[in-house]
Amino acid sequence: xxxxxxxxxxxNNPRNVGSFAKDTPxxxxxxxxAPECGDVMKLQIKVNLETGVIExxxxxxxxxxxxxxxxxxxxxxxxxxxVGEAAKIKNTDIVNELKLPPxxxxxxxxxxxxxxAALADYKTRQAAEPAVAK
Amino acid sequence: xPEESARLARLRDRLQDAILSNVDEAFLNGNxxxxxxxxxxxxxxxxxxxxxxxxxNKECALxxxxxxxxxTLEPSYVxxxxxxxxxxxxxxxxxxxxxxxxxxxxxWVGRRxxxxxxxxxxxxxLYELAKEGVDLKSxxxxxx
Numbered sequence: 001x002x003x004x005x006x007x008x009x010x011x012n013n014p015r016n017v018g019s020f021a022k023d024t025p026x027x028x029x030x031x032x033x034a035p036e037c038g039d040v041m042k043l044q045i046k047v048n049l050e051t052g053v054i055e056x057x058x059x060x061x062x063x064x065x066x067x068x069x070x071x072x073x074x075x076x077x078x079x080x081x082x083v084g085e086a087a088k089i090k091n092t093d094i095v096n097e098l099k100l101p102p103x104x105x106x107x108x109x110x111x112x113x114x115x116x117a118a119l120a121d122y123k124t125r126q127a128a129e130p131a132v133a134k
Numbered sequence: 135x136p137e138e139s140a141r142l143a144r145l146r147d148r149l150q151d152a153i154l155s156n157v158d159e160a161f162l163n164g165n166x167x168x169x170x171x172x173x174x175x176x177x178x179x180x181x182x183x184x185x186x187x188x189x190x191n192k193e194c195a196l197x198x199x200x201x202x203x204x205x206t207l208e209p210s211y212v213x214x215x216x217x218x219x220x221x222x223x224x225x226x227x228x229x230x231x232x233x234x235x236x237x238x239x240x241x242w243v244g245r246r247x248x249x250x251x252x253x254x255x256x257x258x259x260l261y262e263l264a265k266e267g268v269d270l271k272s273x274x275x276x277x278x
Contacts, residue, residue, distance in 0.1 A: 003188070011188055017257045034275035035260060036220035038182050038209065042259035060259040064184035068257065 003065055004099035010069035015076050018058040020044045025129070026055075028122025030114040039063035039107065041071045043114035045078055045086070047122055054078050054086055059114075066104040070094050070111035078115065083122065089115055142231050143171035145240050149229060150174050152244035157251050163213050163226055174229040175213065177222040180261035181254040186227050189250035194243050197228045221270075 003011070019042070020027045026047040033040040040063065046056040057075035061068045073094055078086050094100070094108035154160055159179040178186065183198030190196055198210075209223035218226065229243070255261040263270060 008188075011185070014257060019262065031259065031273075032276065035224070035270060036275075038224040040259055040275075042262075060257050060262055062180060062258045062260045063182050065188040067182075068185060 002101075006073075006098050007066055007069040007100070010072040010098075011065040014059075014068060014072045016056075016058050016072065016079075017060060019060065020046055020056075020058060025049060026122070028118040028120070028125065030117025030119075030121060032113045032117050033063070033110050035062065039067050039110055041067065041110055041114040043071060043074060043111075043118050045118045045122060047083060052082050052084075054081050054083065063107065063110075064104070066098065066100055066107040067110065069098055070100070070107045071114060073097060074111045074115055083119060086115060087119055138233070139171045142235075145231050145235060145237065146172060146174050146229075148237065149231075149240045149244050150176075152241065153247055156244075156248045160251075161218070161222060163216050163218055172231040174231075175226055176229075177213070177218055177226040178251050179222060179225060180258045180264060181225055181251055183225055183227055185254055186225075186247075186250055189254070190243075190246055193246060194239075197230075198226065 020029075022029050022044075024046070026049050028045045028047065030043045031040070032043075040061070042060045044058045045054045047053070048055045057078040059071040059075050061071045074089065077089055077093075081089075089112065091105070091108035091112040094111055095105055098108070100108055150162065153176060154162070157178065161177045161179070163175040163177055164173075187196055187198050209220055210226055213223040213226045214220065227247075231240070260270060263273070
């Protein structure tokens with residue numbers, strides 16, 4: 001497997017590895033994939049409740065180098081975006097940026113799923129906690 | 135030939151002991167007695183095989199049961215047939231020793247393997263969940 005320089009860089013220096021406490025106000029958590037498939041991504045966003053801007057993002061990934069790179073890149077892109085802008089990130093953007101070969105496209109799909117799951121969780125939690133939401 | 139087999143088996147056991155005594159939840163694949171002297175196959179829970187290779191591939195030649203590198207996503211059928219779960223089959227690494235390997239090389243590969251596994255577990259959501267006491271089987275995973 002030949003990896004692009006960007007995949008190798010994200011693998012060697014992953015951005016934003018870590019976790020937020022799930023119950024922190026403004027945090028949305030996505031957990032996608034399955035251990036028996038060889039890929040699991042946990043992606044979290046922390047949204048500023050005043051502005052709706054994603055202030056921070058973190059990930060942890062079980063998977064190959066391309067899966068680690070896809071989720072690491074996703075956290076970089078999420079920071080500074082509004083919730084609405086974040087929903088527009090597409091797996092094809094990740095494929096192009098990381099130059100993923102066809103057998104690794106599923107890694108980018110999983111990263112997009114993780115972003116969507118984190119956004120959905122954030123929205124669900126905001127709806128459930130109207131006192132905290134603005 | 136018998137001498138060489140014994141030498142390889144000694145080196146293999148040295149590597150096996152170094153890894154298994156320093157990494158928790160690492161599982162030996164295959165039969166303990168009926169095995170080739172130069173072969174060592176270990177599954178490292180919570181880390182995916184290809185990502186382990188990526189951490190070591192500039193330094194030594196290993197292989198993974200993970201078929202992540204092929205066009206299918208199936209893990210090693212050999213490791214699965216030996217009794218490993220699908221999760222652990224995705225996490226298997228094969229170490230093969232050869233005629234010219236030395237004790238220093240084996241020690242070095244052992245040390246580097248331990249480092250890579252620790253680093254990958256720090257970024258593994260499965261390791262984090264397991265450490266929190268969550269039973270991974272209790273989670274409803276959405277398989278593709």
